[in-house]
Amino acid sequence: METRNVIIAVILSVAVVLGYQKFFAPPLPTRQPVAKQPAVTETAPASQDTARGIEPAPVVEKEPPAPDYPVETPLFSATINGRGGVLKSFSLKNYRTSMDKDSGPMQLVDNRPVRDLPLLFSWGIEPDRARIPVLVPVASDRNTLVLSGQMPSGLNYKKTFTFDENSYLFQMRVEVKNTTDTPLQGSPYLSLPGTIHQTKAKNRYLFSGPALLANYGVEQLKVAKLVKKGEKSFTGKITWIAFEDTYFMTAVVPEEMAAGSVRISPDGPAGARLLLYSPAKVLQPGETVAYNFKVFCGPKDMGLLKDADHGLARIIDFGWFGVVARPVLAALKLINKVVHNYGVAIILLTILIKAIFWPITNKGMKSMKKMQKMSPMIAKLKEKYKDDKERQNKEMMQLYKTYKINPLGGCLPMVIQIPVFFALYRVLMMAIELRHAPFALWITDLSAPERLNIGINIPWVGGLPLLTLLMGVSMYLQQKMTPSNPGAGSEMTKYMKFLPVFFTFLFINFASGLVLYFLINNLLSMAQQYFINRAND
Numbered sequence: 386m387e388t389r390n391v392i393i394a395v396i397l398s399v400a401v402v403l404g405y406q407k408f409f410a411p412p413l414p415t416r417q418p419v420a421k422q423p424a425v426t427e428t429a430p431a432s433q434d435t436a437r438g439i440e441p442a443p444v445v446e447k448e449p450p451a452p453d454y455p456v457e458t459p460l461f462s463a464t465i466n467g468r469g470g471v472l473k474s475f476s477l478k479n480y481r482t483s484m485d486k487d488s489g490p491m492q493l494v495d496n497r498p499v500r501d502l503p504l505l506f507s508w509g510i511e512p513d514r515a516r517i518p519v520l521v522p523v524a525s526d527r528n529t530l531v532l533s534g535q536m537p538s539g540l541n542y543k544k545t546f547t548f549d550e551n552s553y554l555f556q557m558r559v560e561v562k563n564t565t566d567t568p569l570q571g572s573p574y575l576s577l578p579g580t581i582h583q584t585k586a587k588n589r590y591l592f593s594g595p596a597l598l599a600n601y602g603v604e605q606l607k608v609a610k611l612v613k614k615g616e617k618s619f620t621g622k623i624t625w626i627a628f629e630d631t632y633f634m635t636a637v638v639p640e641e642m643a644a645g646s647v648r649i650s651p652d653g654p655a656g657a658r659l660l661l662y663s664p665a666k667v668l669q670p671g672e673t674v675a676y677n678f679k680v681f682c683g684p685k686d687m688g689l690l691k692d693a694d695h696g697l698a699r700i701i702d703f704g705w706f707g708v709v710a711r712p713v714l715a716a717l718k719l720i721n722k723v724v725h726n727y728g729v730a731i732i733l734l735t736i737l738i739k740a741i742f743w744p745i746t747n748k749g750m751k752s753m754k755k756m757q758k759m760s761p762m763i764a765k766l767k768e769k770y771k772d773d774k775e776r777q778n779k780e781m782m783q784l785y786k787t788y789k790i791n792p793l794g795g796c797l798p799m800v801i802q803i804p805v806f807f808a809l810y811r812v813l814m815m816a817i818e819l820r821h822a823p824f825a826l827w828i829t830d831l832s833a834p835e836r837l838n839i840g841i842n843i844p845w846v847g848g849l850p851l852l853t854l855l856m857g858v859s860m861y862l863q864q865k866m867t868p869s870n871p872g873a874g875s876e877m878t879k880y881m882k883f884l885p886v887f888f889t890f891l892f893i894n895f896a897s898g899l900v901l902y903f904l905i906n907n908l909l910s911m912a913q914q915y916f917i918n919r920a921n922d
Contacts, residue, residue, distance in 0.1 A: 451499075451519050454530055458550045461682070462490070469517040470532045470544040471502035475635075475682045477553075484821055484830055493635055493682050501578050501652075503635060504680065508540060508561045509571025511660065518542050539565035553683025554693045562673040572665040573676050577637055579628025580656040581608055591631050591815055595649050595657045596700060598624040603699050606649055608657050616650035623647055624696050626659045629685065632817045637661065638679040638695045684817045687714060701815065709808035714816060721818070727831055728824025731813070731898055735905040738809075739913075742802055746913065813899040824901065828852065831898035850893050852900050857889030859907035866914045 451467035459478070466473040472494055480491040494503060499517060507515035520532035520542060528550065533543040543560040563569050581593050596605045600621040611617065623645040627636035639645060645663040652658045668674060681693055690698035703710035716737070720730040739746075762784060770777035813819065819831040827837045827848075836848030843849065864885060892900050 452521075454522065454525075454532075456530065456546070456548060458548055460551070460553060463682075465530060465532070465546060466499060466502065467520050467532065468499045469502075469505050470520045470542075470546075471499055472504045472680075472682075473499075473502055477633075477683060480633075480684060481821065484833075491633065493633055495580050497578075501658075503577050503579075504557065504637070505576040506542070506544070506559050506676075507574045508542075509538075509569065511574050511662075512576045515574075520544060535564070538569075539563060539567075540569070552693070553689065554679055554681045557678045557680055558675060559678070560673055560675045561668065563668040563670055566670045568670065569668045570665055571668070572662050573674075575637060575639075575661045575676075575678065576658060577626055577628060577635065577661070578652055578656065578658040579635065580653070581630070592702070593630040595626070595628050595659050597626045597647055597649075597659065598696050598699060599647065603702065605702070606657070608651065608655060611649065611651040611657055612654060616648055618646060618648045620644075620646045623661065626661055627681075627697075627700060628657070628659065629700055631815060632685055632820050633683065634681065634685055634700060636681045636697060636700070638681070638697070639663075640677040640679060685815075686817055687711070703808065703811045703815070706804045706808040706811070709804050710812050713805070713808050714812045717812065717816070718818060726824065727819055727822040727898065728828065728901060731831070731901050732905050735902050736909065738805060739906065739909045742805075743913070746802075746910070747917065809902060810899065813902060814896055819896070819898050822898075824897070828897050828901075831901070832896050834894045835897035835900065846893055852897060852904065853889060853892050853895075856892060856900050856904040856907065857885050859904055859911065860888055861885040863907050863911045863914065866911060 453473060454465045454467065456463040456465065461478060462474070462476050463472065464474040465471070475493045476490040477493065478490055481488045482491050499505075500512065505512045505517070509515070516536070518534040518536050520534040522531065523533045523543075524531040528548045530546045531543065532545075533541065535541050541560075541562040541564050543562070545556075545558040545560075547556040547558075549555060559573070561573070579595065592605050592607075594606060594608045595611075596603065597619060598604075599619040601624075604619065606617060621644065623639055625636050625638045626647055627634050629635075639661060645661065648660045648662075650658050650660070666674070679693075679695065681690075681697055683689065685701055687698055687701055690701065713734070717727070717730055717734050720733050721727050724730055724733065766777060766780050766784065770780060813831075816832075822831045823829045824831055828835045835850060835852045836846070837851045838848050864881065892903070
């Protein structure tokens with residue numbers, strides 16, 4: 386196999402992956418701040434089939450909104466609504482919605498009717514058909530809120546929220562008591578809805594939507610597929626359920642659900658609802674049953690999720706090369722602790738990786754340089770055996786053997802580095818550490834495309850993507866310095882010349898942190914090629 390063809394295959398494979406991310410993957414969602422609106426609540430007749438514990442379908446009525454109960458910690462501000470004890474708002478104090486100066490804190494809960502808010506709990510009937518009880522505070526202190534309410538059916542609900550001032554993880558305990566003199570049968574249900582918000586940003590598009598860890602495997606379901614094919618169910622060991630976007634997540638961990646089920650159904654064109662439930666049981670008169678949950682509302686920070694335990698860190702999916710991506714991310718964070726600038730950290734990490742692979746790439750570049758010098762001999766063989774391809778290939782291999790040249794020597798270093806490339810690609814696209822992280826000059830957000838304001842609105846791109854253009858130029862210069870393979874056809878050589886242009890357009894809307902890595906890597910490769918060319922001329 387000729388070296389150039391292998392290199393082209395590798396480059397085109399990378400281009401396909403990056404091109405898919407740019408042109409076909411769904412856009413990255415951002416959650417919008419909550420705007421206060423009157424709540425719409427539903428009520429149902431008081432009668433109930435107590436033998437089964439199932440209430441009739443509710444009658445939808447407009448009622449005055451129930452009281453809100455605010456929660457404040459150094460990390461977040463939250464609001465618990467009294468109707469059902471649902472999570473009405475949850476804003477992160479250390480993260481902003483956008484880079485705008487007047488942008489408010491990141492809001493993880495959408496503005497929607499009470500029935501469509503997270504943590505709606507019901508017993509005996511699913512939340513979308515159950516009447517929602519009004520819960521009033523029976524106890525509270527700095528870190529605890531206890532709400533309780535009585536249903537006409539005879540069920541008493543008691544919800545206890547316990548918050549930790551230094552964590553995004555909090556506890557929710559739900560106690561259900563049968564205050565009637567008749568046994569009631571039913572299952573516990575907990576609802577976790579979410580919505581993907583479409584934005585104009587087109588720079589990085591990774592998974593957003595419902596996810597769960599069930600039976601020791603992480604499942605992620607695309608909302609578009611749910612809308613097209615309908616709901617999907619999972620049964621077995623449910624470790625957690627979540628609704629996530631690229632940088633944030635809301636997750637529920639059922640602490641006592643060794644066996645349970647989750648049903649995920651579409652909720653509008655861009656939303657989905659996860660319904661967590663477990664097998665039915667009979668609640669005897671006067672009996673109380675308790676269900677304990679842990680709830681995580683916060684950033685998808687690897688360290689924080691590991692501290693939260695329960696396998697929540699597994700929601701950060703770096704793909705096939707996760708085993709490489711995790712140490713790469715750890716190294717990036719470690720370097721940043723020293724330099725306090727993620728842009729500088731990316732540069733230093735690129736230099737470090739280049740240094741590690743320097744001996745291998747050096748050998749490959751030397752091999753290509755030797756092959757270039759053999760160009761006249763290879764040309765003669767091709768002319769001599771132009772009508773006998775089998776003999777031509779045999780003679781070329783004998784020539785390589787005589788001069789001790791490995792025809793794959795130029796591409797093997799690239800193949801070896803592919804896992805590192807894809808690991809870096811995923812890290813620089815997904816790491817929340819780069820969100821809103823500035824580098825220098827006009828690059829103020831390493832997770833977003835860079836644009837230099839030149840006072841002119843350029844069609845399609847807006848400002849000038851200077852860093853991306855520099856990357857394209859560096860790729861062109863590197864290509865000019867790289868020895869050509871005499872075995873490659875003229876048509877393929879022409880196609881190769883267009884790769885810098887193709888990659889420049891491809892990278893225009895990629896995260897500036899990723900573009901910065903490619904630029905520095907190209908410059909280092911050029912320097913390495915310069916010294917090799919000089920030593921072998």
